[in-house]
Amino acid sequence: xxxxxxxxxxxxxxxxxxxxxxxxxxxxxxxxxxxxxxxxxxxxxxxxxxxxxxxxxxxxxxxxxxxxxxxxxxxxxxxxxxxxxxxxxxxxxxxxxxxxxxxxxxxxxxxxxxxx
Amino acid sequence: xxxxxxxxxxxxxxxxxxxxxxxxxxxxxxxxxxxxxxxxxxxxxxxxxxxxxxxxxxxxxxxxxxxxxxxxxxxxxxxxxxxxxxxxxxxxxxxxxxxxxxxxxxxxxxx
Numbered sequence: 001x002x003x004x005x006x007x008x009x010x011x012x013x014x015x016x017x018x019x020x021x022x023x024x025x026x027x028x029x030x031x032x033x034x035x036x037x038x039x040x041x042x043x044x045x046x047x048x049x050x051x052x053x054x055x056x057x058x059x060x061x062x063x064x065x066x067x068x069x070x071x072x073x074x075x076x077x078x079x080x081x082x083x084x085x086x087x088x089x090x091x092x093x094x095x096x097x098x099x100x101x102x103x104x105x106x107x108x109x110x111x112x113x114x115x116x
Numbered sequence: 117x118x119x120x121x122x123x124x125x126x127x128x129x130x131x132x133x134x135x136x137x138x139x140x141x142x143x144x145x146x147x148x149x150x151x152x153x154x155x156x157x158x159x160x161x162x163x164x165x166x167x168x169x170x171x172x173x174x175x176x177x178x179x180x181x182x183x184x185x186x187x188x189x190x191x192x193x194x195x196x197x198x199x200x201x202x203x204x205x206x207x208x209x210x211x212x213x214x215x216x217x218x219x220x221x222x223x224x225x226x227x
Contacts, residue, residue, distance in 0.1 A: 035216060044118065044221040045153070045161065045204055059214055095160055099216065101149065101167060106160035 001026040002098050002105035004034075009111040017084040020110045022096030029077040030054040032098045036070060036081045039109075040092040048094075051079055086114045119144060119212075120205055120219035127225040128195045136203055136222045138188040143211035150188040152181055155202045164203070165190060192224070200226045 007021040022034060035050040049060035051070040058070050064083070072079045079096060093109040121139045128134040140146065152165035163172055165181035168188065178193045188207075192199055205219035 037218075044202075045155075045206075045218040046118075047216045047218060050216070061215060062212070097160075099151075102170070103166070103172065104151065104153070104161075104163035106162075109160055 002032070002103070004096050004098065004105060004107035006094075006096060006107040006110045009113070011113045011115065012086050014087055014114055014116055016086050016114075017082055018086060018112050019080055019082040020094050020096075020112070022079045022081070022107050024053075024077045024079070024098070027098075029074060032100060034070075034072070034079040035097045035099050036068075037095045037097060038092040039095070040089070043092075048081070050099075053079065083112075086112075088114050090114050118220045119209065119217045120207065122203075122205060122219040122222045124220070125223045125225065127227055128192075129227045130195055130197060132195050134192045134195055134224060136190045136192075136205075136224070138190070138205035138219045140186050140188070140207060140217075141211075142186055144186075144207045144209040144217055145183065145188055146186040147210055148208045150181065150183055151206045152179075152188075152190045153204045153206065155204065161204065195226055197226045200224055 003026040005023045010018050012018050030053050033050045036048040048064050051058045067084045069082045091114045095109050096107040098105045149167040153161035154164045155161040168183040169181045180191045182189050203222045209215045209217045
């Protein structure tokens with residue numbers, strides 16, 4: 001049973017960076033990739049990227065390619081998503097998810113607010 | 117900028133059948149399986165349909181999925197008040213080198 005727990009809400013100023021964590025449990029951490037998806041207020045779901053938990057390989061959306069970094073700590077079964085050069089449009093709920101061909105399990109979401 | 121297009125809204129009365137379309141291209145829906153997600157306000161999405169037509173354990177059989185060419189559809193038969201939610205299709209996209217793309221989302225309202 002995949003269980004993903006994310007870090008708490010963050011408030012950041014424009015230009016700063018934010019790092020959100022996603023701790024996995026209930027399965028072998030290296031078996032699945034972890035995806036990051038965000039949802040701005042009143043908007044749809046937007047895929048940001050994913051990391052292969054086994055080897056650390058990453059793939060990023062072209063939209064976020066220059067600003068996002070996804071890493072993992074296998075000893076802690078935790079994945080991190082760092083977004084830099086924040087702007088007001090980055091205010092959103094950020095989700096981590098384990099998405100395979102037959103299942104999808106999501107974290108509870110982390111609200112990141114960017115405001116001066 | 118979603119590459120999968122859905123109608124922004126759909127509605128029906130209790131007991132009716134509602135269908136939501138998802139239009140893509142040969143690089144995503146045309147060559148990869150489609151997932152459907154259900155999302156209630158303030159909560160994380162939930163997987164409703166995987167691999168075009170399959171329901172995870174616990175999903176009522178009034179939800180069904182289909183795919184033809186570069187389009188997919190989600191049908192809700194016997195609409196219930198608790199089905200009022202947002203619905204998103206999603207698929208991997210080969211042209212974007214393995215990116216995962218979501219549909220624009222459809223708000224289902226039970227009248």
